[in-house]
Amino acid sequence: MLPDPTPADLERATAGDVDAFRTIVERYQRMVYSVAYNVLGNQTDAEDAAQEAFLRCYRKLPQYRAEATFSTWLFRLALTASVDYRRREGRRPEPVEVPETAGDDPALGDGISSSTLVAALHDLPDDYRVPTVLRDIYGLPYQEIADLTARPLGTVKVMVHRGRASLRLRLQAEREA
Amino acid sequence: MDCSYFCSRLNQFVDGELGYLEVAELQGHLSFCPDCAAELARISEVRAAMAAWGEAELAPPPGFAERVLARAALDPVPGSRRPFGRVVSDTLDQLDEALGRVPLPGGRTVPVKNVIGYGIAAAALAAELQRRRLRRLRELKSL
CATH class of the missing domain: 1.10.10 (Arc Repressor Mutant, subunit A)
Incomplete structure (x- = not known):
């Protein structure tokens, strides 16, 4: 977990100090980009949405209250910016490319590699992928997913269940191949 | 079963x-x-x-932070006087956060500010229809 910026850092960034804002961007860029990539499923869109999230952060800095940690606040901005981006722009067809991870590749389980999981997520229709990612990667409650994606609660649940079923079949087929 | x-x-x-x-x-x-x-x-x-x-934390493309900072540099300083459009947009965002959402049948929700907006639009429409009706009545009386 990254340490939150100090109140003094935030105050300087709010006053337009570029170096203070640079510190925030450099500290959180991986987290914000990861959220955008997982929601949007390709690197070009993820970069645009992550930039948008940081711009929203910059503009809303005066509204930040320390009721939530800064990273939680920024994480929500990144999620909202990514979901809004998908709603606005749709999705560009792009070949699957797994971005570099910061540390070692995470251990995903027996016979499941990062590239297999990313490819399986990439092949899910957007309507299934976004709610499934929000639920199973980020653990959002169903109601919050329904609010974010502007879909009925029941529909969101069905989409997540179908998304999981598709992923399960895909990963099983990869393992058996 | x-x-x-x-x-x-x-x-x-x-x-x-x-x-x-x-x-x-x-x-x-x-x-x-x-x-x-x-x-x-x-x-x-x-x-x-x-x-x-x-x-897993994914690495953004090289130069990402620089591009973000270049775009932010085009923005006014966050606490400074904002353009009218931005003031409206920020106020609506704050209203959104403060008022929450109204549940609709079928599990959908809609922001309270939208409901208020629909109410204002409906009231404006009703007032305009009433104004036209009164004008029409006055015209008929004068005949």
Whole structure:
């Protein structure tokens, strides 16, 4: 977990100090980009949405209250910016490319590699992928997913269940191949 | 009851959405049904893989931070006087956060500020219709 910026850092960034804002961007860029990539499923869109999230952060800095940690606040901005981006722009067809991870590749389980999981997520229709990612990667409650994606609660649940079923079949087929 | 009844509940089970009795009923079935137990294991495995992937921090493309800073430099300083459009947009965002959302039938929700907006639009429309009706009445009287 990254340490939150100090109140003094935030105050300087709010006053337009570029170096203070640079510190925030450099500290959180991986987290914000990861959220955008997982929601949007390709690197070009993820970069645009992550930039948008940081711009929203910059503009809303005066509204930040320390009721939530800064990273939680920024994480929500990144999620909202990514979901809004998908709603606005749709999705560009792009070949699957797994971005570099910061540390070692995470251990995903027996016979499941990062590239297999990313490819399986990439092949899910957007309507299934976004709610499934929000639920199973980020653990959002169903109601919050329904609010974010502007879909009925029941529909969101069905989409997540179908998304999981598709992923399960895909990963099983990869393992058996 | 056949397996399809229990299979349909596995997702609700992993999401913690079943009641105590339903959990007990499902666990009873899982204890002697290897197919459903295997299905549950597969769902759990996918969820665990997804959660583990969520922990990975992905590296943005080179020069990402510089591009963000270049775009931010085009913006006015956050606390400074904002253009009228931005003031409206920020006020609506704050209203959104403060007022929350109204549940609609079917599980949908709509921001309270939208409901207020629809109300204002409906009131304006009603006032305009009333104004036209009165004008028409005055015209008829004068004939």
